[in-house]
Amino acid sequence: MNIYVERAGFDSFQTEIFNICKLFFEQVEMNYESPEQSDIQLHIELRNDGIQARAATMLRAGEETRLQSVFEKQLTPDSPPDMRKRTLKRVISYTLLEVLQKHTGLEQPWGILTGVRPTKLVHLLRTTRTTEQVEQLLREEYLVTEPKIRLLIDIADRQLNVIPDFFEVGKKEVSVYIGxxxxxxxxxxxxxxxxxxxxxxxxxxxxxEGLHYEIREMGRWMRMAGLQITTIYWGGGTPTSIEAEQMDALFQTMQESFxxxxxxxxxxxxxxxxxTITPDKIEVMKKWKTDRISINPQSFTQETLDLIGRHHTVKETVEKFELAREMGLSNINMDLIIGLPNEGYEEFERTLAQTERLLPESLTVHTLSFKRASKMTKNRDQYEVAERDEIQEMMTRAIEWTEEMGYVPYYMYRQKNILGNLENVGYSLPGKESLYNILMMEENQSIIGLGCGAVSKIMFPAERDEATGEEKQHIERFPNPKEPSVYNESYKEYIAKKIKLLDEAYGLVRS
Ligand code: SF4
Structure with a gap:
């Protein structure tokens, strides 16, 4: 889809314009040069006189205006520059979304919210507004639909219940991710x-060997900084790909160092x-008091698992789940994916029916996203996926089904190129929410990443914006190497850099 955009009164905001257009069309080519070659012609006017931000978007066919949307927001003369910029983005996005919704007949459930963490925005907005004001803002200025507003507020409320020190937990504690x-x-x-x-x-x-070294070094740093650990999460990859004795040794080093x-x-x-799950690995996890494990079916249709290269059977998922249960693991999470290739409503119902027999304590329902570097995206034309309406139906069914089963939503995030512009939602039985998932998604404490591909998120002290009253958080991301061969050669160098950054963030001075 080639979209011609004529901008009057400004020459920026290309990313925002692209992000909104992308919600409506799978392939989008932005064109700021020649209307002749385009499928759609848009004219966007922006006025910013310091008192008012006003955007008008028109969808045109030659000289004729077919659709139009106008949105105005008051500015105050003392509004800080970044607040003005955010307002300008919002008025442009609003009018563009309205015009494209009318043109395509597609309602965007998340309105102009295109970010990964809408619940983080809700927490932030609620520091200076009442819940009713936040709901109104989401509805009237972000064009978010009512069910999504409910979901956001429910999740934000639940997170505050589950982690009573939600806003304080970053001050004296960190979480640890092991890749x-x-x-x-x-x-x-x-x-x-x-x-x-x-x-x-x-x-x-x-x-x-590198990971043991990193555990020891980071453990030493956490002790020196006087920080406790809130949560530890083993991810990857699949941590249980390594042998039981290797897992045991890593736990041992953690106990000695953390x-x-x-x-x-x-x-x-x-x-x-x-x-990858065996009785001896379950024994090791139990020995070290693992609270929660994930066993991820993604789908309970064998043909789908074969097609996506998972190389395990549906039967094996059920057997390993039952084994973990019999051996006493009482908090098991399962990940499901809506919109896997060749899957429609029927296959998803089958997956839900099987999940119902197992009843894991928590469940993350993902919507398939075509990530740029995946094999699936590189061979996009070889994979058939359901249409937007069917994806939406499956999502609606997931919401109904989780409610019937007594699950509650407790964290969520969105991704680029996600089917149907939907979301990934973590559900759990009340009291079985994963604290790590909440903390990692809402970014209210540092996450120290160890091992391959682990990304540390290091929080610098928040600063209050005098004009808006909002707390501004500076988070620095520090990725470890993704490839084992690179990690093996350079982990010492990476650890030293990470410690330097952590020292800065926590104000530690070394003599
Ligand atoms: S999606 Fe598959 S390949 Fe990727 S980490 Fe999970 S199990 Fe491994």
């Missing part, structure tokens, strides 16, 4: 650091792939 970059095979939709455990990309032993493990509120191991 084990191996999997038995690579799934077609995956962009995580997941290398075939039998492959040649750096030896597993060499990687583990601050008091008895004060950790939650320990999760994302076992993920059923084909």
């Amino acid at each position: 084990i970059p191996f999997c038995p095979t690579k799934c077609a939709y995956c962009t995580f650091p997941a290398y075939d455990i039998r492959g040649q990309n750096g030896s597993v032993e060499a990687f583990l 601050p008091d493990l008895t004060r950790v509120r939650e320990l999760t191991v994302e076992a993920g792939r059923p084909d």
Whole structure:
């Protein structure tokens, strides 16, 4: 879809214009030069006289205006520059969305919210507004639909209940993410650091040696900084791809190096792939008091698993789930994906029916997203996925079904190129919410990432914006190398840089 945009009164905001157009069309080519070659012609006018921000978007055919939307917002002479800029973005996005909704007949459930973390925005807005004011703002200025507003407020409220010190937890505590970059095979939709455990990309032993070293060094830093750990999350890859003895040794090093493990509120191991779970690994997880594991079916249709390269069977998912239960693991999460190739409503119903038999304590319902680097995206034309309406129907069914089963939504996020412009939602039985998922998504404490592909998110002290009263958080991301071979060669260098950054963020001065 070639979209010609003529801008009057401004020459910026290309990203915002693209992001809104992208919500409506799978392939979008922006064109600021020649109306002749376009499928749609848009004219956007922006007026900013310091007192009022006014945008008008028109959809034209030659000289004729077919559709139009106008939106105005008052500015105050003392509004700070970034607040003005945000207002300008909002008025442009609003009018563009309205025009394209009318043109295509597609209602965008999330309105002009295109970011990954809408609940984070809700928490932020509620620091200076009442819940009713936030709802009104989302409805009238962000054009978010009523069900999505409810979802946001419900989730934000639940998070505050589950983590009573939600706004304070970053001051004296951090969370830890451990990245084990191996999997038995690579799934077609995956962009995580997941290398075939039998492959040649750096030896597993060499990687583990680096990881032990990193655990010791970061443990030393946390103790020196006087920080406790709120949650520990083993992800990757699939952490249970390594042997039980190797897992045990890592836990042992953590106990020797990290601050008091008895004060950790939650320990999760994302076992993920059923084909990696064995009784001896479950024993190790139990020995180290793992609170929560994930066993991820994604789908209970065998043909789908084969098509997406998961190389395990539906039967195996059920067997491993039952094994974990029998051995006493009482908090199991499952991930499901809506919109996997060749799957429609019928297959999704089958997945829900099977999930109902197992009743995991929590469930993350993802909507398939075509991530740029995945095998699936590179071979996009080989995969058939359901149409937008069917995706929406499956999502609606997931919402009804989780409610019937007694699950409550407790965290959510959105991704680029997600089917139907929908969302990923984590549900749990009340009291079984994953604290790590909340903390990682809402970004209210530092996450220290160890191992391959782990991204540390380091929080610098918040500053209050005098004009808006809002707290401004500066977060620095620090990624470890994704590839085991690179990690194995350079982990010491990375650890030293990470410690330097952490020292800065926590105001630690070394003599
Ligand atoms: S199991 Fe998870 S991490 Fe491993 S390849 Fe599949 S999606 Fe990626």
